[in-house]
Amino acid sequence: MVGSDENHPGVIRPTNIQGASQARVGKFAAGKGHNRRALSTIDRNIIRAPPYPCVVNKRGTLSENYGLSNKNPSVPAHRPITRKFATQMARQQQQQLPKESKKPAQPVPVPTESEDYTVVDVDEYKAASDSPAQMFVQYAEAMLNEIDRMDEVEMEDISEEPVLDIDSGDKSNPLAVVEYIDDIYTSYKRVEGSSCVSPNYMAHQFDINGRMRAILIDWLIEVHYKFELMDETLYLTINLLDRFLAVTPVVRKKLQLVGVTAMLLACKYEEVLVPVVEDLIVISSNAYSRKEVLEMEKVMVNTLQFNLSVPTPYVFLRRFLKAAQSDKKLELLSFFIIELCLVEYETLKFPPSLLAAAAVYTAQCTLSGAKRWSQTCERHTNYSEDQLLECARMMVTFHQKAGTGKLTGVHRKYITSKFGCAAKSEPAHFLLEDRFSLGEENVGVVFCATQVSPGISI
Template sequence: MKLIGWRLKWRMQRTQLWILDCGDLKDTLAVVEYIDDIYAYYKKTESSGCVSPTYMDRQFDINEKMRAILIDWLIEVHYKFELMDETLFLAINLIDRFLERCTVVRKKLQLVGVTAMLLACKYEEVSVPLVEDFVLISDNAYTRIEVLDMEKLMVNTLQFKMSVPTPYMFMKRFLKAALSDKKLELLSFFIIEVCLVEYEMLRFPPSLLAAAAIYTAQCSLYQFKQWSKTSEWHTSYTEDQLLECSRMMVSFHQKAGYGKLTGVHRKYSTSKFGYAAKAEPALFLLGGL
């Protein structure tokens, strides 16, 4: 009986993979033969890139609000330099992992931010901005030597561990499972970028953040709960497992255009990003809270 159950599960898995990836069979870059193993590995190792959701308690001169201001500004820098999405998510991951391990005075926090963006560019980009570009964007608050010294400190502190699963890696796969169109994709990325600014979202692993962002975007677009069996299969999350995170996302979506930190909202209020920020938040998910 156990053997029959295993075979049935294996056949179901192969069917799900075929449905999702059959269109990419001739694309060697899609690595259809290995894609499921790759994402299983990402899921298994995602904790290696996570930080304690209370690490800021060990910082004596910076706080959650300062982190939020820094990341909101870095999202604008990322947009100004026209960098890849992967670069933004990695840069913020580097910042959090570094701050978890090293105490930083507030006047050096922006230096940590631009250095993390520089490192992420070197890892992800084909054409990397110059150190001088980051000095200039920081209004010459730091010198070239200071940036390079911080770069050495960061890579040594992180033991050169740059390749960690970020929410971006899961977003691309999970959007495919959700049969996403451009509208859903842009709204999902708007929601998850809003979450990058929020320190309290560090409590959720990258895969859950990605799945919840897509689920929340679907609820926002269609104004009813929607989470297919295919999405559940490929994300390994049920709708119930996403709800807590999703409700927090709805609250952030609701207030994204207000207050002082509106960088993500302004970015996604442009035609380039499909005016995604103007979508109505899925307030019905907050019912009963």
């Protein structure tokens, strides 16, 4: 293509542009004989293809930047302009000039380094048609979609509850054995089945029943409280009692002796200062002799094959309370609820870990007034909220009747200020959405037995 007269060397001063970067920062020469190249050849001689897909757009209106009248008011003035689009607009302006006019068009100003400009990716402004309005609308829609997508991702991240590291604060405590704690509770969970008994073992007893067992355990809880024994001792006592009764027939007049002996064995395993045999005989109203207690002790340990190291609900309860980030109030209420379950024969169908998890869940619901089970609790207990509901509803019924009937040992213990008056808490009635889902016998438990303290009478 032959250039027009405007590009004659005598009219236009030769340029010294070595690349696109200099074209961006070039300045206009002033005076005669120092005019820039005509706009008709701007895309060929001045503006060269850059090594990267970006354009330079000076902020301002179309008429300010290019000397054009904005005939399309729908196109925003701050819209980024690509080189291709700027060239097309310049050519359209040149074609509108009279043919006889030989006056060169006004050169396109190039922003200097000191002026404000915006670098925009050209690929983001490709349009399906030549309409500038469509280009802008498509770009705006793409940006809005991207913002919505980022907001959705952000909301999903916020909604996910993180699982807390509950052992991070005990790394400097060697007694916490942080390095092995997960393996320890994995082992507890694996072997807890061996410490469980059949939930209907009373069917094999010919002279005792579940009501008599409840009377005995309610009394043992009072003895445990009077002797100020450790919590671990009580849970191990109940475990030894049930495991022995599950395999050995016992007459009712020896049932209290079995209970006293089970507590003696648990004290020897857990306590530092063990109550002497004479103390246990006195608390039993001298119903048995020292010789009978020691003989029953030998029978019991041989029947249980000296296996006293079993995971009780207590070890799981301690771990689960830590996962729940509990305070003293939640802790005492959880122990109150689970001790109510120790008395009830029907709770034997639940493994110790589920019983402990349900106690924490029920206590949380009781204090907060709503269902509450965090991802951290689910992770460390391995029980979901749905898996705990059956046991939790049963616990609520026990809580409702804790202060009524004849067996009120647990209620009297936890109504004192020493245990935070946990028994005064209002039960979580909202958990009982379907009262008949547990069976009619679980909803209305009636105790017909009588208790004689310090001994018991069956």
